[in-house]
Amino acid sequence: MQSTFGIGFLGAGPVTQSIHLPTLARLGDAFAIRHITDVDPAVAEAVAGRVGAAHSTSTEALLDDPAVDVVAICSPNSFHAEQLIAACRAGKKAVLCEKPLAMSAAQADAITAVSAETGVPIMVGAMHTFDPGWRAAVAHWGDLPASSHTIRLSVVLPPNARFEDVATEVLSRSPFPAPDWSDVEVLAAMIHGGVMGLAIHDLPLIRRLLPRYDDLQVIDAKFLAPFGYRILFVAGGKSIELHAMVSQTWQPDWVLEAFSDDQVLHVEFTPSYVHAGSAVSTLTTSDSARVFGPATVNGYEAEWRELAAILRGELAPPSTRDLVDDVRFALTVADAAAEALRKAEVAA
């Protein structure tokens, strides 16, 4: 039985450099990085040089490399679906796709089809879903999914670069956009991007607390300068608030809360990139508070460990249907928020 699996990265930007490489450095018994692909040849070569892997500039070259068992998709969002489908068709052992899994319902359908056709295990790098602090809360939360009535997610972060630079010296970086704030379509795109880029981390968690979302209605959606949003929606009889703000603050604050009449869940996540251990979850009732975490294993490490267990046949892969439903939910929120913002701007 194979015990070490070769990984190939499609996209070698900040996430590959500062999240996955440091994580995999701890998991040398399970994985070896074999191939780095980036459309920027200098980046591909430099990152490959750090880990002693082959490098290339095309998806085909990576998929043709027999040393690659697992394809990790870390390219910009718009390429995820097509690269994932190609990796499944190439007969790889598994695919780990950075969030979001897809950017449209059509892409989500195509992923469902390729999964049914090839049976290749698919994982989404939504690290909070693997976070031991979160998982422990889920195991102990009792009837919270049914009883919770109000949910709130608030993410306050410094710009990514602050944390990327703590994790490693990043070689390449996309410039921060300087959009035209007076254009309503720009704002709608920014809020859509905010949901699919940032809220997406926790929307699968929120979906676990919602009995349904086919009745989802966005009540208010605002873009907050310089980059943030506040979205209020109702679904399945609950009210959900999504808030985010990226500013120059040094103090990150990433909190998910769910309230029922007699129980409150409070989850505090560590920031992305920095490997500061797991989330800390607290389940509170009127007479006690139970605290879960922090564990030393964070969501990134847990996701790769889980993938190793799947490859070794010790664990069933996640249901692709569930992952596709997660991204459909995110797309529903993103589309509805963008539409609500357009309507509000037109009315104003």
Add this chain to the structure above:
Amino acid sequence: MSNVRTTLATLPMSFPDPADVVFVDGDPSWPAELERAIRSGATGIVLVHPTPVDFDLLTADTIVVVDSPWASNPVNGLAAQAFRAAATNGARVECRVITPPGSDFATALLDQLALIRAVLGPVMKVQVRHLSDRALHAEGLTNLSVAVDFSIVCTTALPASASLRLLTSDGSVELTIPSGDTALPARLITVGPDGAVLAPTQYENGHRSSLRRLRELQATGSADGSAELRRLQADVVTTTAALGDHLRERNAVR
């Protein structure tokens, strides 16, 4: 009112003799009670946690202080400095209240308006975005155009509290006020490029702080005894305008 009595039992010697102060319970019949107290010649009145009902201002020499669960906390002097300094153009403040299920949302919203008034200035307009049996979400604007996101969430799992947060371009100002039933202090934290500063905690609950205010107003001799009632009246009007239709709709559905 039982909490007020506990407070009265532990007053410093220098405070007004509680025997000379009339406490009016803020349940919906408070305007009549207040009027009775004023006409009876009371020199100092504490109106405790008023519900938002319509009332006429009486002209009298009596000093009336309004004891409001969050606004009366002694932290608000420092909090007002911190929030006003941070509330630049286009600022947004989150104002979140935890309260037990079954609480009256109109009163809870009025309490929030009083708090915002104390630390930032009067809220001129409130628009309710969502109202259910268990939560309220609303948006308001202060006289200086600071946007406020109000929320009221019901649970018994946490003690009642109010929290305010203003995110700045490089930090934040955050305030958490516990229920005024004990002297558990509020926490005011200002975060900036140099770090986070917790303001000195003050172990005095809001009820006693209201009495302190009454004593100070009485001591000046020339205080405008109706000033707090006028401010309350403005907030009652704003609350009623915001919630009127929503509560009527809800009651009609039932």
